[in-house]
Amino acid sequence: MLRVAVPNKGALSEAAMAMLSEAGYVQRRDKRELVMIDEENDVEFFYLRPRDIAVYVGSGTLDVGMTGRDLFQDARVDHGAEEIMGLGFGGSTFRLAGPAGRFRSAEDLAGKRIATSYDGLLSRWLEDQDLPDVEVVHLDGAVETAVRLGVADAIADVVETGNTLKAAGMETFGEPIMRSEAIMISRHGERPAGIDRVSRRLQGVLVARQYVMMDYDIRREHLEAASAITPGLESPTISPLADENWVAVRSMVLAKRTNQLMDELYELGARAILVTSIHACRV
Numbered sequence: 248m249l250r251v252a253v254p255n256k257g258a259l260s261e262a263a264m265a266m267l268s269e270a271g272y273v274q275r276r277d278k279r280e281l282v283m284i285d286e287e288n289d290v291e292f293f294y295l296r297p298r299d300i301a302v303y304v305g306s307g308t309l310d311v312g313m314t315g316r317d318l319f320q321d322a323r324v325d326h327g328a329e330e331i332m333g334l335g336f337g338g339s340t341f342r343l344a345g346p347a348g349r350f351r352s353a354e355d356l357a358g359k360r361i362a363t364s365y366d367g368l369l370s371r372w373l374e375d376q377d378l379p380d381v382e383v384v385h386l387d388g389a390v391e392t393a394v395r396l397g398v399a400d401a402i403a404d405v406v407e408t409g410n411t412l413k414a415a416g417m418e419t420f421g422e423p424i425m426r427s428e429a430i431m432i433s434r435h436g437e438r439p440a441g442i443d444r445v446s447r448r449l450q451g452v453l454v455a456r457q458y459v460m461m462d463y464d465i466r467r468e469h470l471e472a473a474s475a476i477t478p479g480l481e482s483p484t485i486s487p488l489a490d491e492n493w494v495a496v497r498s499m500v501l502a503k504r505t506n507q508l509m510d511e512l513y514e515l516g517a518r519a520i521l522v523t524s525i526h527a528c529r530v
């Protein structure tokens with residue numbers, strides 16, 4: 248049975264469970280359940296702190312897990328586990344910040360104290376910088392308050408909307424240290440049985456969320472131009488119509504481009520343009 252780690256709380260938890268449900272897996276209904284066996288799919292889910300998931304997978308105790316890329320790199324278990332796919336949610340940046348107007352670039356950090364909950368990530372970044380005498384101050388959370396309370400001069404933290412920083416009178420400076428999203432990690436070495444099936448299912452969810460199905464009729468002489476507008480993932484499906492001067496075309500397109508593509512196709516002469524959502528798919 249494949250053993251999969253899922254975030255039990257925090258920013259990634261609900262989206263991770265929603266994605267697994269969409270991929271056809273049974274998820275826990277009660278927050279107190281720590282393990283959930285999905286007999287039919289031969290998978291066992293363990294609900295764990297997202298920060299600990301890299302440790303379980305990295306040590307080989309669990310086969311795969313969902314966590315944040317920033318948390319994975321922070322755990323420094325890169326020899327034990329590897330990222331196998333991005334999951335398209337939980338996006339954030341990991342950035343330096345300080346009191347508004349105090350720092351202009353990372354170079355201004357020489358001799359300063361930086362508070363963070365991600366010491367592994369910050370220390371690794373510092374190793375590549377030429378910044379003498381920087382002290383890393385570990386805090387468990389709410390690091391935005393560290394400067395006001397005098398335990399640090401700057402912070403390095405997760406920034407999504409930036410609202411938390413703003414409310415604390417802080418602003419970011421320098422380039423982001425990293426860009427993160429939820430990822431799937433797998434233990435190194437021999438690929439656990441069943442892992443390809445799980446990742447194919449999740450890939451299917453990602454595609455079903457991003458794409459829609461577009462159908463339209465077009466005169467044969469415009470088919471080539473229309474196919475160039477909607478090339479599909481592999482190539483569009485072309486079906487004959489009763490009127491042999493016309494064909495029906497079916498193609499997957501990016502949902503966010505739907506209206507733009509319909510405009511272009513209409514102007515080319517396409518008619519009866521229909522868009523339907525994709526409930527599930529395997530690509």
Ligand SMILES: Nc1ncnc2c1ncn2[C@@H]1O[C@H](COP(=O)(O)OP(=O)(O)OP(=O)(O)O)[C@@H](O)[C@H]1O
Pocket residue numbers: 256257258259297298314315316317318337338339340364387388405406407408427428
């Ligand atoms: N707005 C956000 N706030 C916090 N984390 C976010 C946000 N958006 C995405 N994330 C991601 O969620 C993960 C952090 O999750 P979580 O907040 O559960 O961890 P934590 O801060 O270590 O735990 P806790 O807050 O329970 O102490 C990281 O991968 C982070 O990049």
Ligand SMILES: O=P(O)(O)OC[C@H]1O[C@H](OP(=O)(O)OP(=O)(O)O)[C@H](O)[C@@H]1O
Pocket residue numbers: 387388389390391404405406407408409410411412
């Ligand atoms: O840019 P924003 O959208 O405001 O989000 C980022 C904030 O959210 C996280 O805190 P969290 O809620 O996890 O609390 P914590 O600091 O105690 O971990 C993170 O540490 C930032 O404080």
Ligand SMILES: [Mg+2]
Pocket residue numbers: 257388
């Ligand atoms: Mg947090």
